[in-house]
Amino acid sequence: MNILHASSEVFPYSKTGGLADATAALAKAQAAAGHTVSIVTPLYPGIAAAFPDLEPLGQAEVPAKVWRLEPEPNLTVLFVDEPRWFDRDGLYGHGDDAERFIFFSRCVARLAKRAEIVHSHDWQAALAMPLLGQARVGKVFTIHNAAYQGRFPAEKFSLTGLPSDCFDWRQLEFHGDLNLLKGGIVFSDLATTVSPRYAEELLTPEYGCGLEGVFQAKGKALTGVLNGVDYAEWNTTDNPHLAAAYSADAHEGKAANKRALQCELGLSPLDDVPLFGNISRFAEQKGIDLLLGALEERLSDGTAFQFAGLGSGDAGLEEAMRNLTARFPGQVAVKIGFDNGLAHRIEAGSDFFVMPSRFEPCGLNQLYSLRYGAVPVVRATGGLEDSIVDLGQGDETATGIKFADCSVEALRQAIRQAVALYADPPRLAKVRNNGMRADFSWTRTTTEYGRLYATIS
Numbered sequence: 498m499n500i501l502h503a504s505s506e507v508f509p510y511s512k513t514g515g516l517a518d519a520t521a522a523l524a525k526a527q528a529a530a531g532h533t534v535s536i537v538t539p540l541y542p543g544i545a546a547a548f549p550d551l552e553p554l555g556q557a558e559v560p561a562k563v564w565r566l567e568p569e570p571n572l573t574v575l576f577v578d579e580p581r582w583f584d585r586d587g588l589y590g591h592g593d594d595a596e597r598f599i600f601f602s603r604c605v606a607r608l609a610k611r612a613e614i615v616h617s618h619d620w621q622a623a624l625a626m627p628l629l630g631q632a633r634v635g636k637v638f639t640i641h642n643a644a645y646q647g648r649f650p651a652e653k654f655s656l657t658g659l660p661s662d663c664f665d666w667r668q669l670e671f672h673g674d675l676n677l678l679k680g681g682i683v684f685s686d687l688a689t690t691v692s693p694r695y696a697e698e699l700l701t702p703e704y705g706c707g708l709e710g711v712f713q714a715k716g717k718a719l720t721g722v723l724n725g726v727d728y729a730e731w732n733t734t735d736n737p738h739l740a741a742a743y744s745a746d747a748h749e750g751k752a753a754n755k756r757a758l759q760c761e762l763g764l765s766p767l768d769d770v771p772l773f774g775n776i777s778r779f780a781e782q783k784g785i786d787l788l789l790g791a792l793e794e795r796l797s798d799g800t801a802f803q804f805a806g807l808g809s810g811d812a813g814l815e816e817a818m819r820n821l822t823a824r825f826p827g828q829v830a831v832k833i834g835f836d837n838g839l840a841h842r843i844e845a846g847s848d849f850f851v852m853p854s855r856f857e858p859c860g861l862n863q864l865y866s867l868r869y870g871a872v873p874v875v876r877a878t879g880g881l882e883d884s885i886v887d888l889g890q891g892d893e894t895a896t897g898i899k900f901a902d903c904s905v906e907a908l909r910q911a912i913r914q915a916v917a918l919y920a921d922p923p924r925l926a927k928v929r930n931n932g933m934r935a936d937f938s939w940t941r942t943t944t945e946y947g948r949l950y951a952t953i954s
């Protein structure tokens with residue numbers, strides 16, 4: 498099958514979050530399964546220098562230069578090179594994001610000529626769905642996060658090149674504005690999201706972000722498919738970022754990674770206290786305020802534990818994390834910024850990984866944590882609910898600790914449970930091993946997408 502993906506970020510060329518990992522790994526797995534796969538993505542600064550093998554794509558009917566790279570057999574990455582829109586720092590959050598990503602989606606639609614399936618991801622690539630209109634191609638749209646919709650003033654609609662009757666409340670109009678995510682959902686043959694639980698949640702006002710009616714109208718054409726992990730990238734046995742290799746069968750190296758992480762971040766070099774990790778965008782979604790509250794309480798009541806954090810985003814949350822680090826030196830260390838290598842080392846060095854998300858479409862960090870032996874402590878929502886088995890299910894199958902309420906108190910209790918688990922080494926080893934042996938590889942996910950594609954092609 499000839500599949501064309503469109504995504505505004507693709508690892509290792511660009512990344513702000515899980516979208517980059519998910520699209521890269523899905524495309525790679527589909528190519529490995531024998532499909533002919535392309536991914537269209539913008540050419541951001543630094544990519545051309547880091548990947549000197551880029552070649553010009555001839556004869557593309559696209560209003561920009563396009564470069565191609567073939568990182569794997571059957572897999573081509575197509576970079577849309579338009580310096581006016583993409584040669585700048587920061588992927589999103591510019592005043593002209595409507596212009597930038599409407600342009601990107603128009604290029605995607607032009608590059609889709611030979612594809613049997615066009616699979617767009619999130620609002621930045623959503624407009625390709627209506628632009629492809631009646632073209633003889635299967636149109637798939639994946640929502641990685643419904644909270645980001647690409648909502649812009651109505652006058653931006655004229656940039657889309659679509660007939661004016663598409664600016665209608667049943668199509669791209671949303672309360673008087675242009676809503677690109679909505680257009681992707683409405684015009685796709687199949688809408689998918691990144692976990693079965695989130696697919697159910699999207700039907701409710703609590704999680705649907707105003708689009709619950711649009712999701713409901715999709716009926717059976719809305720499906721949840723859990724993301725997978727690229728274990729070639731995220732592994733503990735052959736990983737240049739880690740201090741020592743380890744695995745479910747040989748965990749000695751885990752302790753060496755914990756000690757290396759403590760040294761790197763300036764935490765006290767202690768073996769007998771649990772180390773909690775978190776890597777996150779500092780956004781309301783991720784429950785960083787809950788994490789701060791629960792950590793503060795646990796630190797004040799003298800609980801023996803350490804915390805290693807990495808993230809950036811909301812300025813107030815960054816400041817609060819800096820303060821906590823300053824007040825509890827040796828016990829708390831938070832690095833503000835984006836650092837892929839440190840993300841691997843926090844996963845490898847932590848005993849527990851905390852994700853108190855208010856909502857979590859899939860979440861990749863808990864899947865990485867399972868493989869890295871950092872027992873996930875998660876709020877039971879979206880992909881976290883689908884991928885983690887709670888301690889309460891029994892030691893034979895448990896892989897983590899789940900809590901239901903979105904509150905500091907619930908997280909505090911969950912941390913208490915984790916500290917108790919740490920004090921019971923045989924039980925901790927069992928739960929950790931269950932997680933390390935769990936398989937969330939893309940093979941299963943790719944098969945599921947293949948089945949879905951077959952229903953529309």
Ligand code: ADP
Pocket residue numbers: 513514515516518776777778807808809834835836837840859860861862863
């Ligand atoms: P989301 O896509 O909502 O941000 P996910 O859990 O799906 O959350 O994916 C987050 C991805 O981004 C993970 O690979 C995580 O390691 C990475 N990540 C997030 N913040 C940082 C950071 N500050 N430094 C390095 N990697 C980060």
